[in-house]
Amino acid sequence: MTSTVEATKDTMSEITPEIVAEHGLTEDEYALIVKRLNREPNLTELGIFSVMWSEHCSYKSSRFWLAKLPTKGPQVIQGPGENAGVVDLGDGDAAVFKMESHNHPSFIEPYQGAATGVGGIMRDVFTMGARPVANMNALRFGAPEHAKTRHLVAGVVSGIGGYGNCMGVPTIGGETNFDPRYNGNILVNAMTVGLARTDKIFYSAAKGVGNPVVYVGSKTGRDGIHGATMASAEFDDDSDEKRPTVQVGDPFTEKLLLEACLELMNEDAIIAIQDMGAAGLTSSSVEMADKGGVGIKLDLDQVPQREESMTAYEMMLSESQERMLMVLQPGREDVARKIFEKWGLDFAIIGITTDTGHLTLSHGGEIVCDIPIAPLADDAPKYERPWVASKQQDVIEASEVKAPETLSSALECLMGTPDLCSRRWIWEQYDYTVMADTMQIPGGDAGVVRVHGTQKGLAVTTDVTPRYCEADPREGGMQAVAETWRNLTATGAKPLAITDCLNFGNPERPEIMGQFVGCIEGMAEACKALDYPVVSGNVSLYNETNGQGILPTPAIGGIGLIEDVSRMATLAFKDEGDVILLLGKTIGHLGQSLYQRHIDGDVKGAPPPVNLDKERKIGDFVRTLITNGTATAVHDVSDGGIAVAIAEMAMASGLGAKLATPSEVEAPHGFWFGEDQARYIVTVKCDDAHKVITHILEAGIKVNRLGLVGGNSLDIEGDAPISVEKLKATHEAWLPAYMSTN
């Protein structure tokens, strides 16, 4: 066996500037590699550097700013940096969760792209010893009229269902938007929440020297080679060429992998474990070694292979799915092997931890790679890219926005738009009741699953309002965090922490970088004010086609804890005669509202301002109304304002309401459709109303008594009533009709 890489070099093609460029590396970055290695890399080594230094793996444009996000709190067991974040749920229970993007692959092949995205995020969670108990998905598609949209919606939704349903994990919510700005770059963000015991959480740091490195799961094929660099490259019109990089998901194998891993985790055998996601064997081995401060030596001949004569380059860069890498306690190999064989999965000892600090690969009896690990991981380039702040927009007064003919006709119109119509067509393709712990199904403010075998509930939501983020990144970033907090609160949950998926355009453009910076700053501020830290996340940049970037979309996934699920709130009206209260102040902010978009025809102006003190004060108050059993129904006010919120409460119950516009209101359309933040609709029993209102006022919170639950129509005094049935028909119609046309 030759002992240096030098000796094999002449068998490799020489590294030309073209090859460097094809690997998505700049000349400067290449020069840095040569400097760190003190020699030219061979092709395998170049490939390894290119994936490790890709935007996707190295976060080179975003790391500087991500550091500004608060990540600590008494509830946090593990913050960012591991496969997923971990928070404490009390009684030894922990929630493990993360959100991840699979945008580019889903655009190229929607079914498989979305499916493997779901598979990937679930692996991140069960790698840490948690059984996945809930999935969420945040989706952005192009304009409904765009030629590709329908096909993408159909493929993405069935792909998400195809994978999640087969795994037996309920999908309990998500969000879906349509906007022309996603025409060439859809967003598929998937989130998984798992449950573990706090004393049985598994990490990825490889410790010790001489420990076996073990490969389990599916065999390695030539799938998705260079997927990680693709995810960091802009699209252009010949992106079809990149097609063969698509991976096919195998949810059945992943289900077996899940069960086998959890079974092995009950034995005392695993030192470190890491899933093979983007950049497969490369990033998993490098990250494990780097975190543990050890070297790693792999014999690629031992890697289970699906195809013949795979090269070292291909094996290291393959993104075949459903694979894991583990470092085992020496002597425990057979225990592990038996479990994986029982589940019919490949198991191979492919290497050993070393004290060299190097990643050393042998293939066919030769050393084909020998590089120090530190530069691959820690010393990856980090850019403080130039940025410019977005232009401030003027605040638009409700009186400047045209009033509708009747409030109810505007409401009916809104409920049937792609922005506000029912997403039932989507979520009925997801099994949301499997595992028999689902307490709130999609369609409410947050999905809720019971912590199996306890009275505790876990509430989960995803939110962001991209049009606000574009109009004012900082407010938009704050709003996204605040809305998740509000959605959790509306079920009675105490919000604990968030994960995020930051989807933006090309960071090399200062305006885009400015959006990124603004959103992060807003998020950071909201997280601090709400004691709601970030424990995991993902960045997806270069979502841009022919120079047109997507709307800035920092999707936030929040989780919260309900101490006693018998005291949980839902948004459906409960009884005739219940009093409908609005908590929080309404100015009637119509700038960037859906009313403006659909009734007025043009979205402009500043988004509604976020006041985090109020947000917290009002939310905390609403939560006590839920936990002390006073609130009979709760819904937060967001897109479409009060009218839409009340319509959703009515449609969920079949009960109508008699309503009146408060006398002091000057522009009723501003009042009913304005999107002012920090507001909730709460219903209470008639007998309690007086006392509750007094308490609310004593707490210094603005409250309006809007009317009473009852009848079968929504009836605003002085306006034309509209039947709940009609609203519901409109609300349910759009998506199925759209999806069934060609």
Next chain:
Amino acid sequence: MKAHVHITLKNGVLDPQGKAVQNALGALGFEGVGNVRQGKYMEIDLDESDPAKARASLEAMCEKLLANTVIENYKIDLEA
């Protein structure tokens, strides 16, 4: 005119179904079963009687709907 269309996975694309069938055949005691690849097969009745036109139309159908050309190949046979 009747057409037979075969849709198969491209080389190198993972075929979870084929793999599972292969394993299941082994578990049932069938020996010497190597690689199994699973594809789709369609029989399509067409009004068109001109073979060249029929083939052109079928090709368009495959490209647009029947095959997922990102991961699949297709083959068209016309019944004599």
Next chain:
Amino acid sequence: MKAHVHITLKNGVLDPQGKAVQNALGALGFEGVGNVRQGKYMEIDLDESDPAKARASLEAMCEKLLANTVIENYKIDLEA
């Protein structure tokens, strides 16, 4: 030896997938598309080199697993 197996639905068995394809083709503007039936197609590598034995073994595979003979027919072709 390589075998090609076609599995098709029996006459009279409803074929939701074929029907959906037929409708979708119509909606895409393809004219003159009649009945569409969707089946499965498998390529199986076998160690066996004797055609008679290979066929017998494949028949057993179809009966036991590859086809559901309540609703499906199968056809076995061996590559020369």
Next chain:
Amino acid sequence: MKSAVIVFPGSNCDRDAAVALERITGNAPHMVWHKDTDLPEVDLVVLPGGFSFGDYLRSGAMSASSPIMAAVKAHADAGRYLVGICNGFQVLTEAHLLPGALMRNAGLNFVCRTVPLIVANDETAFTRGYKKDSIIKVPVAHHDGNYFADDATLEMLEGEGRVVFRYGENPNGSLHDIAGIINKRGNVLGLMPHPERVVDPMLGGEDGVPFFSSVMEAV
């Protein structure tokens, strides 16, 4: 009552079934791995829902030839109770323990929805706790639930009162709105909806409870 739940690779409602059985019968069921060849002595065997073998090839096809199935057939031949829920129903038809086949949903999409179910026969061991023609609410969650059988078989099923559950609103195109059927002897039942998911008032109702308690009373 003693029960067993068969675990196939890819089963994913095995735990749900076990929780429901324990809640209703008071005894935790035996969990039996598909590669085992012996069944413990039990009154009821449940083939649970899920995606055994990934639903690859045909839903239920590979499970139907699993090693445990010989013992499951023997259990049924001895007149003891056997139920297949969702994927379990697919396994029962593939194993020819029940007639017909479950094809792809007519709408082609997976469908998860709580549907009204009509109890078409309240004289079986599984449905004595319900009233004939009563409507219960039970979730379905499947991709291949579209029941098909030839005319003669359908006629026989109807004539012998073997259609046990019918959809009030058909979610998948099943012939005769069939949601669940029973064998001639009355001890093997398959259904697509999931009674085990509605045995807890906190989770959308208890309409599944009589299903299990009826069997318990029957043994």
